[in-house]
Amino acid sequence: MxxxxxxxxxxxxxxxxxxxxxxxxxxxxxxxxxxxDISRIAVMKHLDVLEAADLIVSRKQGRRRELFFNAVPIQMIYDRWTTEYSRFWASRALDLKYLLENPSESAET
Amino acid sequence: MxxxxxxxxxxxxxxxxxxxxxxxxxxxxxxxxxxxDISRIAVMKHLDVLEAADLIVSRKQGRRRELFFNAVPIQMIYDRWTTEYSRFWASRALDLKYLLENPSESAET
DNA sequence: TCCATATGTAACCAATACGTTACATATCGA
DNA sequence: TCGATATGTAACGTATTGGTTACATATGGA
Known part of the structure; x- marks a missing residue:
């Protein structure tokens, strides 16, 4: 995560x-x-990060490495949004509304 | 973002x-x-990060600082998922399926 | 008024992140 | 076969991160 x-x-x-x-x-x-604007090695390092996060899957094909997008981790997060936060919108998204409708005497910093 | x-x-x-x-x-x-397990200052630093990302909104109330969750940035990302990736599941999530059904001769590293 | 409480700032340190250049290795194809 | 192509590794440097302790400031309430 x-x-x-x-x-x-x-x-x-x-x-x-x-x-x-x-x-x-x-x-x-x-x-x-x-x-x-950045070097090949920098790009490869970023690819390493994406692959470590399972966002990209790769396989060596001779001297080429084929890259594939892996939708699963994003799907997992997406699913977490819908379970964790979807009901939140209706019931709890009033926090900011509360703030805006009840200005405090001290300025918000 | x-x-x-x-x-x-x-x-x-x-x-x-x-x-x-x-x-x-x-x-x-x-x-x-x-x-x-971590110090108050460490927690405050994390709060700074969350506030800089607009995930938390705070206001000073006397000697207390009130913290509020801000749903908007997450809502924005959530919306981006649905527009950017939702149709992706159906049409492009076949990448991995392709990989698994077409093993290459060289081992995947 | 003065001590308690809540928060804030500064300085420090080790680890990590993100870029670079140099060099190495493996495969391709003429 | 050999040069071209594609990728990989190592080392380096700077900036940032995530933690710490020490000290400071502001507010609350007895």
Whole structure:
């Protein structure tokens, strides 16, 4: 769980995930082409993070490594949202409403 | 976006979020009570991270600081899942299925 | 008024994150 | 076969993170 959130908490990695998602089986080099502002090694490190978080699955095909998006961890988090927070919207999303309708005398910092 | 994921990518912070969510208006000290393995200052630092990510909103009430859970950033991410990935389940979640049904000759590393 | 309570800030440290360059290894294809 | 291509590893440096202790400030209430 930590690793999935942490992996997603970096814009480059989310972009990588989008690329792999839209090009199943693409290679590392295919991904690297989309980044001219960071090195190949940096991209690979990001891929390592995504793979450690199971967001990407890879397999070696000769000298190429094929990358695949793994929807499962995101599905798990998505499921957690719906069970943990969905009923929350109705009953508890009033916190902020309460705040806004009951301004305190001291300014909010 | 980065900040929300990063904030959630740490177990202590998710626990803090749960506490604040279940006790709207609770104080810093209320939260600190649930953690005997880390210091008050560490807890406050985590609160800073959650507040910077807008996951928590606070206001000073005299010598107390009241903490409120803010559902909006999570709602935004939740909405992103549904638009970005929901149709993905049906059409693209076959990536792994493809992998498992077409083992390559070289072992997956 | 003054002690208790609640929070805040600063400094420090070790570990981690994220980038880099250099070098190495494996596979492909002409 | 050999150069090209693709990937991998190691080492390094800087910035950030997540914890700590020490000290400071503000408010509450007896």
């Amino acid at each position: 930590d690793s999935v959130f942490l992996a997603l908490g970096h814009q480059t990695r989310r972009k990588i995930l989008d690329i792999v998602k839209s090009m199943p089986g693409c290679s590392v080099a295919d991904v690297v082409k989309y980044f001219d | 980065d900040s929300v994921f990063l904030a959630l990518g740490h177990q202590t912070r998710r626990k803090i979020l749960d506490i604040v969510k279940s006790m709207p208006g609770c104080s810093v000290a209320d939260v600190v009570k649930y953690f005997d």
